[in-house]
Amino acid sequence: MKYSPFSIKHLQQTFGFHFLRFCMGVVILILIVVFHDIFSKGFGIISWEFLTTAPRKGMTEGGIYPAIVGTFYVTVLTTIFSVPLGMGCAIYLNEYAPDSKLTRLIRMSIRNLSGVPSIVYGLFGVALFVELFNLGTCLLASGLTLGLMTLPWTITASEEALKSVPRSYREGSLALGATQWQSIRTNVLPYAVPGMLTGTILGLARAAGETAPILFTGAAFYLPFLPESLSDQFMALPYHLYIMSTQHHAIMQVRPIAYGTALVLIVLVFLLNLSAVVLRYQLRKRYRE
Amino acid sequence: MDQIKVQVKDFNFFYGQAQCLKNISLDIMTHEVTSIIGPSGCGKSTFLRCLNRMNDLIISTRTEGTILIDGTNIYEKDLDVVKLRKKVGMVFQKPNPFPKSIFENAAYGLKINGLKDKNLLAEKVEQSLKNAALWGEVKDRLNDNAFKLSGGQQQRLCVARALAIEPEVILMDEPASALDPIATAKLEELIVHLKERYTIVIVTHNMQQAARISDVTVFLMQGELVEHGKTSEIFTRPMKKVTEEYITGRFG
Amino acid sequence: MHRQKENIIKSLFFLNGLLVVIALLGIFLLLLFNALPTFKDVKFSEFIFRANWNPSAYLESSYGILSQVVSTLMVTIGSLIIAVPLGIGTAAYLSDVASPRVREIAKPIVEILAGIPSVVIGFLGIVLVGPLIAKATGNYSGLNALNGSVLLAVMSLPTIVSLSEDALGSVPKSYTEASLALGGNPWQTLIRVKIPAASSGILAATMLGMGRAIGETMTVLMATGNAPAMPKSFLEPVRTMTATIAIELGEVPYYTTHFHSLFAIGLVLFIFTFILNLVSDIILHRYEKRMRV
Numbered sequence: 001m002k003y004s005p006f007s008i009k010h011l012q013q014t015f016g017f018h019f020l021r022f023c024m025g026v027v028i029l030i031l032i033v034v035f036h037d038i039f040s041k042g043f044g045i046i047s048w049e050f051l052t053t054a055p056r057k058g059m060t061e062g063g064i065y066p067a068i069v070g071t072f073y074v075t076v077l078t079t080i081f082s083v084p085l086g087m088g089c090a091i092y093l094n095e096y097a098p099d100s101k102l103t104r105l106i107r108m109s110i111r112n113l114s115g116v117p118s119i120v121y122g123l124f125g126v127a128l129f130v131e132l133f134n135l136g137t138c139l140l141a142s143g144l145t146l147g148l149m150t151l152p153w154t155i156t157a158s159e160e161a162l163k164s165v166p167r168s169y170r171e172g173s174l175a176l177g178a179t180q181w182q183s184i185r186t187n188v189l190p191y192a193v194p195g196m197l198t199g200t201i202l203g204l205a206r207a208a209g210e211t212a213p214i215l216f217t218g219a220a221f222y223l224p225f226l227p228e229s230l231s232d233q234f235m236a237l238p239y240h241l242y243i244m245s246t247q248h249h250a251i252m253q254v255r256p257i258a259y260g261t262a263l264v265l266i267v268l269v270f271l272l273n274l275s276a277v278v279l280r281y282q283l284r285k286r287y288r289e
Numbered sequence: 290m291d292q293i294k295v296q297v298k299d300f301n302f303f304y305g306q307a308q309c310l311k312n313i314s315l316d317i318m319t320h321e322v323t324s325i326i327g328p329s330g331c332g333k334s335t336f337l338r339c340l341n342r343m344n345d346l347i348i349s350t351r352t353e354g355t356i357l358i359d360g361t362n363i364y365e366k367d368l369d370v371v372k373l374r375k376k377v378g379m380v381f382q383k384p385n386p387f388p389k390s391i392f393e394n395a396a397y398g399l400k401i402n403g404l405k406d407k408n409l410l411a412e413k414v415e416q417s418l419k420n421a422a423l424w425g426e427v428k429d430r431l432n433d434n435a436f437k438l439s440g441g442q443q444q445r446l447c448v449a450r451a452l453a454i455e456p457e458v459i460l461m462d463e464p465a466s467a468l469d470p471i472a473t474a475k476l477e478e479l480i481v482h483l484k485e486r487y488t489i490v491i492v493t494h495n496m497q498q499a500a501r502i503s504d505v506t507v508f509l510m511q512g513e514l515v516e517h518g519k520t521s522e523i524f525t526r527p528m529k530k531v532t533e534e535y536i537t538g539r540f541g
Numbered sequence: 542m543h544r545q546k547e548n549i550i551k552s553l554f555f556l557n558g559l560l561v562v563i564a565l566l567g568i569f570l571l572l573l574f575n576a577l578p579t580f581k582d583v584k585f586s587e588f589i590f591r592a593n594w595n596p597s598a599y600l601e602s603s604y605g606i607l608s609q610v611v612s613t614l615m616v617t618i619g620s621l622i623i624a625v626p627l628g629i630g631t632a633a634y635l636s637d638v639a640s641p642r643v644r645e646i647a648k649p650i651v652e653i654l655a656g657i658p659s660v661v662i663g664f665l666g667i668v669l670v671g672p673l674i675a676k677a678t679g680n681y682s683g684l685n686a687l688n689g690s691v692l693l694a695v696m697s698l699p700t701i702v703s704l705s706e707d708a709l710g711s712v713p714k715s716y717t718e719a720s721l722a723l724g725g726n727p728w729q730t731l732i733r734v735k736i737p738a739a740s741s742g743i744l745a746a747t748m749l750g751m752g753r754a755i756g757e758t759m760t761v762l763m764a765t766g767n768a769p770a771m772p773k774s775f776l777e778p779v780r781t782m783t784a785t786i787a788i789e790l791g792e793v794p795y796y797t798t799h800f801h802s803l804f805a806i807g808l809v810l811f812i813f814t815f816i817l818n819l820v821s822d823i824i825l826h827r828y829e830k831r832m833r834v
Contacts (some may be wrong), residue, residue, distance in 0.1 A: 013728035034657065037668070088553075089554075118758055120814075123790070124567075151564070168381065171343065174346070176454060178397075178398075187387055242762075
């Protein structure tokens with residue numbers, strides 16, 4: 001049998017594989033275009049002043065400092081609400097939950113929660129936190145809304161991390177007369193926490209870039225001061241970008257500021273991602289010794 | 290001296306629909322090494338794990354019948370499993386030290402039982418490492434991670450870990466299957482030495498090992514107890530044909 | 542003593558687990574309670590089947606969401622037309638063509654794409670995709686359904702790629718080996734054996750991507766022009782359900798029919814995505830069962 005490079009079968013394959021390479025190429029191209037556009041046009045405006053001062057002259061000049069601070073605050077709040085509850089739920093599912101209808105209901109709820117549109121979380125935040133709990137539009141209401149939105153991600157990431165701890169650690173300690181909680185606390189959690197943290201940080205990076213849930217629960221168009229308490233409104237990077245690119249009265253004039261904001265937002269999100277990767281690496285190294 | 294330590298009566302074990310252990314009845318004596326042999330999948334590990342209720346951890350399992358240890362049914366409804374497992378220690382098939390220091394491994398059981406006194410802790414760790422014939426090899430590097438030890442040392446550390454909480458019965462699930470011949474010999478020597486103070490039940494797929502170290506041998510096949518008796522008799526004058534075929538290596 | 546403590550701890554974790562069920566139920570109920578008053582003033586059939594949305598009209602306000610539903614479906618389906626072939630192609634490349642080293646580099650690239658905030662994508666729709674469409678078609682601003690479709694495709698690509706790759710990866714080796722042994726080349730094996738075997742996994746991935754596209758707010762809000770009328774083509778501005786909520790909730794007086802009607806739209810969105818999730822769940826579950834045998 002002779003190998004024929006010109007058979008139809010072979011040509012089909014060559015063509016087909018090139019098509020697949022083309023698809024991958026398009027995906028990479030999209031990423032390059034996105035980054036190139038934002039970096040090339042946003043880099044020029046980034047300065048110490050841009051990062052550390054508030055907007056001036058009807059937001060046509062000045063920096064984005066309050067938006068950076070606001071995003072930082074709301075992300076910290078999100079963490080406080082989402083991480084402990086998410087880890088607790090993951091511990092229940094992976095360590096305690098029996099194989100029952102109720103457990104399946106819990107798992108189904110998690111998957112559905114992660115599918116609920118972010119704007120619907122915004123509506124929920126308005127109905128529950130702003131109105132029913134009477135918090136008003138403020139940092140706390142936004143943090144709670146984002147906390148709930150990130151909950152399914154935190155749970156999934158934490159459970160993944162718990163699953164990666166070998167069964168023998170649990171069996172070993174139980175066989176020594178440890179209670180289940182002792183076994184989890186001393187012999188499961190210490191090894192799962194690195195993975196939990198990394199997964200969680202990845203989720204928070206996504207939360208930091210979200211706009212729809214904070215639109216009506218606490219984010220402000222413009223504030224001349226920084227938020228001082230949980231009941232203050234705040235400026236946020238994603239919302240600021242939205243305003244600067246669609247709602248501002250002199251859109252073309254402030255376009256550079258919009259690009260700068262987009263750049264800062266993207267860099268922030270990727271710093272968070274990067275820190276997750278570094279953290280994972282560091283903690284792994286520590287626990288191996 | 291020869292008292293019944295563990296008494297198994299008409300014991301059945303189910304995993305989902307499948308019955309893994311069928312009507313097992315057996316007495317295990319104090320200060321003896323009892324070895325359980327049988328072809329793989331015959332239920333010998335399952336049986337061992339029933340003696341300290343480790344199978345509780347597996348979802349959809351069910352038991353019937355009783356297992357009495359010192360006269361107490363361990364499958365009684367409100368029995369304290371944690372206390373049971375302190376009394377019945379276990380060493381697993383693959384060495385499974387925790388990713389902690391050698392000292393922390395040996396001290397784990399003591400610490401979770403609330404022992405805080407540092408001197409007493411050090412004393413007991415030393416004693417259990419000595420009992421497990423490991424002290425001489427590790428006394429200068431107690432703070433090293435347990436994973437730095439060789440496989441045989443790791444397994445003896447797991448024995449030390451179990452000994453530290455002063456159990457009365459020690460279950461061993463093919464403890465030498467992952468070890469080389471020299472490490473195996475050391476472990477066997479240790480087991481023979483330990484029976485002076487403990488009751489030992491060991492699962493093994495290695496017939497010579499069973500012959501070397503055990504006083505009583507139990508032969509299981511397909512979840513049923515085929516034959517049990519003094520090791521010397523089982524290996525020289527088995528009552529049943531299958532037992533003879535198995536121990537002479539005609540199947541397995 | 543310690544058993545009581547254990548039981549308390551276990552119960553606490555159980556309550557924590559139950560929280561997600563309560564949260565999902567809570568979202569549904571709060572949407573429902575806030576949506577229901579709408580129908581004191583508006584007939585349900587009108588709400589669903591009327592195309593005209595004009596809550597703040599001077600004389601007679603109207604609350605028909607049909608044009609928004611159509612707009613949402615338009616941009617969603619448009620995005621799927623772009624993202625599904627591209628996503629499956631990329632997934633097939635990653636699972637069947639790429640060398641392990643290339644895969645190591647390419648997979649994070651897809652993940653990075655998933656990490657870009659939607660507001661940034663929307664911004665690029667305004668400054669990049671919009672002008673491009675305007676130039677190519679002579680359309681005025683380029684802020685239209687096509688723009689939204691392109692952006693949503695970018696956003697749902699990572700979901701479709703990674704889930705499809707999982708599906709392709711879980712096709713048993715015996716299938717592909719059998720095909721190769723019968724003289725099929727790798728391409729034929731991919732097209733005739735692997736993709737059909739993974740089709741339900743890919744379908745589930747597509748539905749999840751669709752769910753994300755339907756619920757996406759910021760990109761469509763920024764890039765589709767937001768004209769609240771029944772769209773006639775992809776080159777016309779559209780206004781989706783999500784965009785309507787985002788635009789109007791900020792201005793509306795609380796507890797008016799208008800306010801409640803926005804929750805009614807939210808409820809429709811919730812039900813849409815809930816059904817999509819459920820169906821993709823069922824498909825995926827069946828698929829996993831089949832692959833295990």
